[in-house]
Amino acid sequence: MLRTIKTRQSRQLFTLALPLMVQALLASSMSFVDALMVGQLGEQVIAALGNAIQLILFCHILLAAIEGGGAVLLAQYHGSGQNRKLGSLLSSLCLVGVVCGLLIAILFINAGEWLASILTLEMWQAPQHGLAVAPLTGNYLSIIGWSMPFVVVGAILSCAFQSTGDTRTPVKISIAFNLLNIIGNWLLIFGAAIPAVSEPLFTPMGYIGAAISTAVTGSGASIVILWLAAGKKRPWHGQLHRPSFAALGKVFHIGLPMSVDGFFWQSARVFYTVVMNAIGAKAFAVYVIVRTLKALLMLPMEGLNSASQILIGQILGKGKFQRAKIASKHSIQLVLLVTTLPVAAILIGADLFLQLYEIAPDTAENARICIYILAISLYATAINSVVPAILTSGGDTYSSMNITLACFLLVGAPSAWLLGITFEYGLIGAFIGISLEEVAKAVVFIWRLNQQRWLRQLA
Numbered sequence: 001m002l003r004t005i006k007t008r009q010s011r012q013l014f015t016l017a018l019p020l021m022v023q024a025l026l027a028s029s030m031s032f033v034d035a036l037m038v039g040q041l042g043e044q045v046i047a048a049l050g051n052a053i054q055l056i057l058f059c060h061i062l063l064a065a066i067e068g069g070g071a072v073l074l075a076q077y078h079g080s081g082q083n084r085k086l087g088s089l090l091s092s093l094c095l096v097g098v099v100c101g102l103l104i105a106i107l108f109i110n111a112g113e114w115l116a117s118i119l120t121l122e123m124w125q126a127p128q129h130g131l132a133v134a135p136l137t138g139n140y141l142s143i144i145g146w147s148m149p150f151v152v153v154g155a156i157l158s159c160a161f162q163s164t165g166d167t168r169t170p171v172k173i174s175i176a177f178n179l180l181n182i183i184g185n186w187l188l189i190f191g192a193a194i195p196a197v198s199e200p201l202f203t204p205m206g207y208i209g210a211a212i213s214t215a216v217t218g219s220g221a222s223i224v225i226l227w228l229a230a231g232k233k234r235p236w237h238g239q240l241h242r243p244s245f246a247a248l249g250k251v252f253h254i255g256l257p258m259s260v261d262g263f264f265w266q267s268a269r270v271f272y273t274v275v276m277n278a279i280g281a282k283a284f285a286v287y288v289i290v291r292t293l294k295a296l297l298m299l300p301m302e303g304l305n306s307a308s309q310i311l312i313g314q315i316l317g318k319g320k321f322q323r324a325k326i327a328s329k330h331s332i333q334l335v336l337l338v339t340t341l342p343v344a345a346i347l348i349g350a351d352l353f354l355q356l357y358e359i360a361p362d363t364a365e366n367a368r369i370c371i372y373i374l375a376i377s378l379y380a381t382a383i384n385s386v387v388p389a390i391l392t393s394g395g396d397t398y399s400s401m402n403i404t405l406a407c408f409l410l411v412g413a414p415s416a417w418l419l420g421i422t423f424e425y426g427l428i429g430a431f432i433g434i435s436l437e438e439v440a441k442a443v444v445f446i447w448r449l450n451q452q453r454w455l456r457q458l459a
Contacts, residue, residue: 037189037210040358043285045207047277050288051119054273055112055141059104061262063152066096067159068262069255072313072392073247074163078235079314087236088244089251090160096248097156101149108145111447113138119270120277132283136207141213147219154222157229163310164235168265169228177221184213191217257397259282261388261404266293268408268437275430285359286367290431293353294381296376297342301382304335304344305389321455328390328449339382346375370431377435387445394454403444412437 019074060067070093077086109116116122116137158170186192188209207214230236258295276284309333315324354364388400412434420430 005013028086028442037185041206043359043363044133045136045280046285046288046357046359047120047281047444048133049140049162049207049210050284050291051116051137051273052112052140052144053288054119054269054330055108055115055137056144058270059107059148060155061095061127061259061266063100063155063259064262065252065259066093066100067155067254067255068258068392069182069251069253070156070165071399072254072309073251074160074195075310075313076163076316079316079318083235085244085247086164087238089247090156090236092245092248093156093251095151096384097153098149101152103143104152105128108148109139112141112145116141119273121274140207140208147215150219150222154218154225157222157225160229160236161225162306163313164443165249165314169305170225173221173228179215180331181213181217182221184217185210229264229368254397257391257401259396261401262358263410264401264405268404268412271408271413272430272434274418275420276427279420279426279430281320282360282363282431283366286363286370286427286432289357289359289367290370290374293346293371295345297345297378298316298376298385299382299386301335301338301342304331304338306336307391308386309393311388316394316455325452331386331390335382335386336379343375343378346371346378364425369428373428373431377438380435382440383442384438384445387449390449391401391454396454399448400445403441403448407437407441409442411440430447 010101070089071087074086077089109152111305113134117134118135120133122132122134161167161169186203189207191202191204192210193200193431194202229236272287273284308327312324312327312331315327350368353371354367357364360366391397391400415433415436416430417433419425419427419433420427
């Protein structure tokens with residue numbers, strides 16, 4: 001009987017996870033294609049785009065209270081067949097999403113360069129070699145800002161599709177608009193030229209072209225998913241015009257710790273960004289390159305993590321706690337198994353990946369060392385991704401927040417600062433410190449999961 005349950009859960013996990021993996025790959029590829037194409041413009045522009053993406057991700061993490069908390073509650077409502085509550089909650093989430101998207105847009109358009117100057121330390125000191133990064137970052141954000149209201153609502157609707165078991169529709173939309181984004185990047189960044197092969201057909205726009213293409217295609221994808229969400233076949237059909245702000249209290253009860261956890265996590269990344277910028281522009285360029293690679297390698301795991309949260313949330317919604325416990329162990333086994341693929345890819349393809357960037361030989365050598373360090377720590381990173389998803393599915397979100405903060409303050413921040421700056425090991429030392437935080441979190445998360453309190457905190 002137990003083996004039958006595990007086999008059925010494996011099929012359910014992969015059925016949910018495969019489209020989510022593809023969607024995550026396509027969503028990340030928008031940033032990756034921008035970074036790769038802009039990477040042909042030099043280390044300074046790579047650093048500028050990296051700072052912009054950091055600020056964009058920071059804002060998305062702060063929205064976890066409505067996106068993550070809403071996804072958990074939507075999955076539980078769907079599992080228990082409460083479509084009326086599901087629809088009312090979704091309409092409320094979309095209204096809040098519009099407001100949050102407008103606030104982010106105003107911030108990026110009016111204060112993007114100021115925010116970037118904090119990350120690059122240019123607010124307090126002159127940039128290295130007289131080349132300022134913050135103005136480039138501000139220009140990029142001022143364009144991306146116009147798309148944020150659409151992107152935020154689109155993200156909420158994608159969560160709703162996934163939480164109710166439809167993981168394929170967002171993938172189809174992502175495929176179409178990511179292809180458009182690639183074409184748009186080629187046309188606008190290079191003026192329809194093939195670098196080092198052909199001349200541009202019109203004046204290239206550089207990294208500004210990447211911002212325009214990303215903003216237009218991101219908005220377009222969100223508009224399409226909004227149109228599909230109004231279809232009659234959706235479980236929330238007929239209820240979207242009846243928002244229930246009382247349900248938002250439950251969402252924030254679940255999601256606020258997730259948002260705070262995300263704030264801590266992104267604050268850690270901001271701290272590491274400052275450390276790398278303090279070491280030098282080349283160091284931060286390497287950090288951006290390696291972080292881009294890590295985001296791609298994590299995509300298969302992210303699909304399984306989202307699928308685990310959806311499946312376990314639906315199982316808990318039906319009151320089948322022992323089956324949820326089995327599913328949690330199975331999810332961890334699967335994500336560790338899947339992690340073997342990106343680890344092998346790192347070890348085999350590091351040099352090939354670095355050849356995609358127009359960087360100096362010493363920068364490439366430092367990036368290669370950091371990539372190998374990344375390979376060692378990737379299993380810990382996988383655990384740190386899937387276990388919080390399991391804890392969150394049962395409403396145990398405060399533990400993730402506390403673990404993230406404690407490991408950053410006690411392990412990551414002091415290690416990165418001491419090794420990178422105090423002891424002057426530079427980029428390599430700082431990156432080792434960042435990896436030590438991942439290992440420490442993995443140990444604590446496994447301990448917390450084994451306590452099984454998440455099974456008794458159903459939202």
